[in-house]
Amino acid sequence: MLASAPVTAPSALALLAPLRDDLAAAAVLCDLDGTLAPIAARPQDVELPEEARQLVRRLARRAALVAFISGRSIHELMRIVDVPEIAYAGNHGMEVRRPGTDPAPLPEAAAFRPRIAAFAADWTARLAEHGVWVEDKVVTLSLHSRGARHPRDAGDYLNHVVAPAARDAGLVPTRGRMILEIRPPVRIDKGTAARALLDGVPARLAVSLGDDHTDLDVWRALRALRAEGHLASAVTVGVLGPEVPDEVREGADVLVDGLEGALGALRFLAGDGRPPAGRDTPLRR
Numbered sequence: 001m002l003a004s005a006p007v008t009a010p011s012a013l014a015l016l017a018p019l020r021d022d023l024a025a026a027a028v029l030c031d032l033d034g035t036l037a038p039i040a041a042r043p044q045d046v047e048l049p050e051e052a053r054q055l056v057r058r059l060a061r062r063a064a065l066v067a068f069i070s071g072r073s074i075h076e077l078m079r080i081v082d083v084p085e086i087a088y089a090g091n092h093g094m095e096v097r098r099p100g101t102d103p104a105p106l107p108e109a110a111a112f113r114p115r116i117a118a119f120a121a122d123w124t125a126r127l128a129e130h131g132v133w134v135e136d137k138v139v140t141l142s143l144h145s146r147g148a149r150h151p152r153d154a155g156d157y158l159n160h161v162v163a164p165a166a167r168d169a170g171l172v173p174t175r176g177r178m179i180l181e182i183r184p185p186v187r188i189d190k191g192t193a194a195r196a197l198l199d200g201v202p203a204r205l206a207v208s209l210g211d212d213h214t215d216l217d218v219w220r221a222l223r224a225l226r227a228e229g230h231l232a233s234a235v236t237v238g239v240l241g242p243e244v245p246d247e248v249r250e251g252a253d254v255l256v257d258g259l260e261g262a263l264g265a266l267r268f269l270a271g272d273g274r275p276p277a278g279r280d281t282p283l284r285r
Ligand SMILES: [Mg+2]
Pocket: 031, 032, 033, 034, 035, 210, 211, 212
């Protein structure tokens, strides 16, 4: 449950200031695509702006935890972010890398590689006819309709034909923006990734920036950790853009405008003074 009774609208500043003031006790969890990196027509062309990279580096020196949690394969995620001193979770948590360790898939996810590979082999040619590009992320697949000549038709095909076939194959289809993820039937998501990365980390405060359905799993996990007493505070920052789902708008404590707003939140956390350009939004506690 994300929402309880809304109270008066806080500013982004009011919610983020305690983290800025006690960064050593704070965890900063970031999505990449659409949150800190602009969407590109081809996912392999996405780049993290250099200012974001420098802010992440600065935060990593002082915060209890800085992590990127993404649907990308962990190798792609680490290549794009390119900050070795932070933590990463790729493939929605099915691959994890803590600072100073090698990235590795969780064994329960890796066990389904043959089933994932068989599904890719069965569907790649048919998907290509619909303009859908299959990104094989080893423990999951991402089926991209963004590059299709008719993205809406391709999206319908993914949702109404391919998703049921994935279910029949014992896999778990999950919708994203212009994407259908095909995952193994394991209870791993961005939320379990957030829990795993926070485990053993001296963080009492957490902030999560995200823009898509899957980021709601992180937000639910942070709220659960707060309810369980592991966190004193959890702030969820929704990054607005033209494709942002209503659930993200509704689930965020704070909404910021696009990449510039997300950068503003990081700047503020890093101590650069100005509050991010936030929108008033009901506080959910
Ligand atoms: Mg995203």
